[in-house]
Amino acid sequence: xxxxxxxxxxxxxxxxxxxxxxxxxxxxxxxxxxxxxxxxxxxxxxxxxxxxxxxxxxxxxxxxxxxxxxxxxxxxxxxxxxxxxxxxxxxxxxxxxxxxxxxxxxxxxxxxxxxxxxxxxxxxxxxxxxxxxxxxxxxxxxxxxxxxxxxxxxxxxxxxxxxxxxxxxxxxxxxxxxxxxxxxxxxxxxxxxxxxxxxxxxxxxxxxxxxxxxxxxxxxxxxxxxxxxxxxxxxxxxxxxxxxxxxxxxxxxxxxxxxxxxxxxxxxxxxxxxxxxxxxxxxxxxxxxxxxxxxxxxxxxxxxxxxxxxxxxxxxxxxxxxxxxxxxxxxxxxxxxxxxxxxxxxxxxxxxxxxxxxxxxxxxxxxxxxxxxxxxxxxxxxxxxxxxxxxxxxxxxxxxxxxxxxxxxxxxxxxxxxxxxxxxxxxxxxxxxxxxxxxxxxxxxxxxxxxxxxxxxxxxxxxxxxxxxxxxxxx
Numbered sequence: 441x442x443x444x445x446x447x448x449x450x451x452x453x454x455x456x457x458x459x460x461x462x463x464x465x466x467x468x469x470x471x472x473x474x475x476x477x478x479x480x481x482x483x484x485x486x487x488x489x490x491x492x493x494x495x496x497x498x499x500x501x502x503x504x505x506x507x508x509x510x511x512x513x514x515x516x517x518x519x520x521x522x523x524x525x526x527x528x529x530x531x532x533x534x535x536x537x538x539x540x541x542x543x544x545x546x547x548x549x550x551x552x553x554x555x556x557x558x559x560x561x562x563x564x565x566x567x568x569x570x571x572x573x574x575x576x577x578x579x580x581x582x583x584x585x586x587x588x589x590x591x592x593x594x595x596x597x598x599x600x601x602x603x604x605x606x607x608x609x610x611x612x613x614x615x616x617x618x619x620x621x622x623x624x625x626x627x628x629x630x631x632x633x634x635x636x637x638x639x640x641x642x643x644x645x646x647x648x649x650x651x652x653x654x655x656x657x658x659x660x661x662x663x664x665x666x667x668x669x670x671x672x673x674x675x676x677x678x679x680x681x682x683x684x685x686x687x688x689x690x691x692x693x694x695x696x697x698x699x700x701x702x703x704x705x706x707x708x709x710x711x712x713x714x715x716x717x718x719x720x721x722x723x724x725x726x727x728x729x730x731x732x733x734x735x736x737x738x739x740x741x742x743x744x745x746x747x748x749x750x751x752x753x754x755x756x757x758x759x760x761x762x763x764x765x766x767x768x769x770x771x772x773x774x775x776x777x778x779x780x781x782x783x784x785x786x787x788x789x790x791x792x793x794x795x796x797x798x799x800x801x802x803x804x805x806x807x808x809x810x811x812x813x814x815x816x817x818x819x820x821x822x823x824x825x826x827x828x829x830x831x832x833x834x835x836x837x838x839x840x841x842x843x844x845x846x847x848x849x850x851x852x853x854x855x856x857x858x859x860x861x862x863x864x865x866x867x868x869x870x871x872x873x874x875x876x877x878x879x880x881x882x883x884x885x886x887x888x889x890x891x892x893x894x895x896x897x898x899x900x901x902x903x904x905x906x907x908x909x910x911x912x913x914x915x
Contacts (some may be wrong), residue, residue: 460631482863519649521554521632522641527561528552529590531583536590539576540740549571552632556618557695557780568667571675578679581654586643587640595638602632609716609893613789614776616705616891623701623786651688662847698783702887704821704902710881712894714771715792719905720805720889721882723777723784724745726853731779732866733878734786738777739832740817740875741788745772757891759817763803767795779851785889786882794895800902805910811879822872830867834860883907 457703512654528550543550549564563573606612615630622628627829632638663672687693700722724730742750742758752758753765764770773790788808792800803834810816834885836842837860850857892899899905 441870446447453479468832499816506533518877519641519646520559520673522598522638523559523646524552524554524559525594526586526590526646527580527584529587529594530585531579532585533579533583541801546572550576556627556631556833561719562841562844570667570671574675574679583755585692588643591643598632599635602635602638605632610789613716613718615890616706616707616893617720617889620703620705620891621700621889622698622783623694623703623719625698627698627780627783636843637848638759642670646689648689652691652693654683655687657684659683660848660851662844662851663812664843664847695781700783700889702889704892706774706896706899707893708896709894714894715794715797715896715899716789717797717896717899718787718789718891720787721886723786724779725784726779728784728882730878733870733874734777734784734882735829736822736825736867736870737878738786739829740821741775741834743774745914747772759821760804760807763807765801768793769799780855787888794898797898798900800836801905802910805905806882808909809910812876812884814876817875819872822875824869826870830864833863875893
């Protein structure tokens with residue numbers, strides 16, 4: 441559902457199946473990404489006549505078709521997630537049932553998801569069906585009927601989806617954290633949107649959304665698996681040749697700038713016996729010089745869950761886990777590092793009993809405050825985190841769906857495809873001093889955003905949670 445940028449970096453492609461194919465399209469928030477050279481092994485690039493930038497990886501593995509567009513723009517532009525739902529409800533060429541039967545008969549998989557900065561449509565299929573898959577994606581995105589009765593039915597579907605999302609504590613708390621951290625901008629709004637929008641959005645809103653955002657300069661076609669470069673280029677040109685070069689409406693196209701707001705959102709609930717708390721700091725965007733060092737720091741902080749016997753607890757390799765697992769003041773935690781086009785969010789999500797919150801916050805902030813100082817961690821801790829991060833990156837390359845997504849994101853973000861070797865070299869270049877400098881840059885004395893849900897009566901006041909209060913005990 442999210443895809444909010446937690447990926448650790450570029451991923452390679454492993455050969456998984458000889459007959460599978462993967463093609464992807466991602467839509468940018470700004471100008472076209474241009475023409476790219478084959479800077480990764482087995483990859484080539486081109487630009488279609490319609491202005492759509494094309495990126496193809498040739499391999500003998502299974503894969504995915506992907507297409508996306510930005511959804512973070514102004515309040516007046518509504519419809520990113522809603523149109524994602526409607527795209528599968530029939531086109532001028534195919535009724536919904538005919539589309540579903542055709543996909544099933546091919547043994548393929550057609551789906552989509554929306555994140556805070558893009559929507560992705562994808563199909564998993566056999567190589568022989570690549571041309572059909574590309575045509576189907578183009579059809580549902582360019583020729584959706586947007587039937588009025590289907591729109592009315594989908595309102596209830598999305599509202600039920602919202603109820604299910606809010607039952608997932610991690611999803612809920614991260615939505616609340618974004619609302620606190622980006623109170624004045626689009627990143628603070630949920631992906632599904634407010635209930636009022638869902639209940640009132642009209643066919644004209646969806647049509648205007650497509651006319652605004654589905655333009656050639658904002659699109660990336662990425663392919664991975666058993667695909668032929670020239671064939672993908674030809675198919676893309678054939679199906680997206682007439683894609684408009686610019687917005688066909690007067691609505692704003694670019695994202696509103698992200699501005700970190702150090703505030704809090706507390707949502708007490710007597711129905712939830714535990715406290716769910718997320719504490720976040722302003723992080724790094726994808727192009728930041730600190731981006732990779734923050735990934736290493738995130739990995740070094742690790743995660744822990746007392747219900748998972750393999751997480752180690754007081755025997756964990758993570759110092760933070762050993763501190764929080766010392767008694768029953770905390771039940772679990774995980775570290776997040778989310779990158780966006782022009783912002784980032786770095787922090788901890790923890791679950792604890794209400795009575796344990798004061799001690800848990802003290803231990804957490806004491807440890808985070810110490811990271812900028814010598815002696816807070818060993819060189820081996822950094823080496824272990826770097827090895828684990830590289831293993832995670834490599835493992836992502838076994839999933840061609842992730843590879844397609846990564847290719848598209850990298851071209852939109854870096855204007856090029858990074859090789860796996862380059863990503864590994866960037867991780868290797870991070871030193872313990874770099875980690876300390878990164879902690880000093882993003883954590884020490886820095887304001888935070890806070891979100892809390894459940895039984896939180898013992899959660900200290902915002903000012904008392906501030907990291908500056910814990911410097912004396914961190915040295």
